[in-house]
Amino acid sequence: MSRSHAGRWSAGDIPDQRGRTAVITGANTGIGFETAKALALRGATVALAVRDVEKGKRAAEEIRAAGPTAEIRVQHLDLGSLASVRAAAEELRSTHSQIDLLINNAGVMYTPHRTTADGFELQFGTNHLGHFALTGLLRDLLPPTTASRVVTVSSAGHRMGGPIDLDDLDWGKRPYNRTAAYGHSKLANLLFTYELQRRLPGTGPLAVAAHPGGADTAGSKAAMSHSSPLTRTAFAAIRPLLLQSPAMGALPVLRAATDPRVRGGEYYGPRGFQQSKGYPAVVRSSPQSHDAALQRRLWALSEETGITFAA
Numbered sequence: 001m002s003r004s005h006a007g008r009w010s011a012g013d014i015p016d017q018r019g020r021t022a023v024i025t026g027a028n029t030g031i032g033f034e035t036a037k038a039l040a041l042r043g044a045t046v047a048l049a050v051r052d053v054e055k056g057k058r059a060a061e062e063i064r065a066a067g068p069t070a071e072i073r074v075q076h077l078d079l080g081s082l083a084s085v086r087a088a089a090e091e092l093r094s095t096h097s098q099i100d101l102l103i104n105n106a107g108v109m110y111t112p113h114r115t116t117a118d119g120f121e122l123q124f125g126t127n128h129l130g131h132f133a134l135t136g137l138l139r140d141l142l143p144p145t146t147a148s149r150v151v152t153v154s155s156a157g158h159r160m161g162g163p164i165d166l167d168d169l170d171w172g173k174r175p176y177n178r179t180a181a182y183g184h185s186k187l188a189n190l191l192f193t194y195e196l197q198r199r200l201p202g203t204g205p206l207a208v209a210a211h212p213g214g215a216d217t218a219g220s221k222a223a224m225s226h227s228s229p230l231t232r233t234a235f236a237a238i239r240p241l242l243l244q245s246p247a248m249g250a251l252p253v254l255r256a257a258t259d260p261r262v263r264g265g266e267y268y269g270p271r272g273f274q275q276s277k278g279y280p281a282v283v284r285s286s287p288q289s290h291d292a293a294l295q296r297r298l299w300a301l302s303e304e305t306g307i308t309f310a311a
Contacts, residue, residue: 008279010251011038014258018043021099022257023092023138025049025077025131026106028059031153031212034250035103037063039257040070044101049077049088049134051106079106079130081117082305089137099141101257104131104152104189113176118305121170123181128188129305135196136307146264148205151256152193154267155211156275158186159286166297186211188298190267190285195295197265199309206264208256209285212249213270213277214242244270244277252280 022039026032027048040046040063050056056074063070075092078084092099107127116125135150142148161180164187168174171181190209197207252268262268267285272278288294 009255009259009281010279011247011254014038014042014254015260016043017258020101021045021047021096022101022103023047023049023075023096023099024101024103024105025079025134026051028052028055030246031250031253032103032105033059033062034246035105035253035257036072037066038250038254039101040072041067045071045073045096047073047075047092047096049075049092049106051076051078077106077134078117079126079134080122082130082133082307083117085130085133086137089134092138093141096141098143099138100143100148102135102138102142102150103253103257104135104150105253106130107153107185109182110178112178113171115170119170121181123178123185124169124188127182127185128192129302131189132192132302133305133307136309140310142205144201144203144205146204146206146262147260149257149262150193150196150205150207151253152189152207152209153211153253154189154193154209154285155182155186156213156269157183158190158211158289159183161187163288164188164294166294166301169301187286187289190289191291191295191298192302193267194265194290195292195299196309198295200264204264206262208262208264208266208268210252210256210268210280211275211283212246212252213272213275214244214249242274242276248277255280 022044024036027036028050036046048056053076060072077088114122160183164184193207193209256268266282268280269275269283270278271281
């Protein structure tokens, strides 16, 4: 996990993606949009898996304006509903015989205490369980090669909230803490990635994680709308120091997805101060994220949704 690469890896380093298919969740805005655009401009066929189809269509048109030959389709997906995840997976399977890149990017952040359509705490249910289910339902479409990737987008915030309580993921036994709930959902993304990599064959595909650092996106602004006035004021003051553009924030995701030197189970993020800004490199995640027993237990709990992975 400590290996690093020299140089300033950028979108210009993305290999030719012609003949490859990428499915990206939350691809109508922010990091997901920049990831989709970069892959499409390098020749990939890209499915924008989004909750709001009209916003997805507008994003697709914007990408086509930048690259008229870009192959883009919009797929409805609500990660907060397992029925929607199943329906989206079926549609994707009917359209694509192979998926080379599955980029689990979408997420919600610092929301008030709400639940998904299936009764799970919203941040955990959307950020982890929805992506766990989608990956399980599409796993067999990923070719057995290391160029094929499942990239799950975590966050430097995975360190927030203290130890995760797998016995109270719905926060029914303690006062709800939206910051801790978000941190635990992002920790779950890493626990999932590391356990998935352990279960994948040595020939590939690879399971890799990434985080965008401090990206100045609509999502980060929306998250701040749920915060206290004091937090919003402090955030506005530090924004220029800690945040970078969505295009820069997408680079760790793009590198994890396309760099031939990537190894399974690695975690990519900005290499600058506090992993907040800068070009992408292999970075460290918290000790808790490497707890193998915790990874296995989370996997077993996630399978209780009825989703199991093909061997």
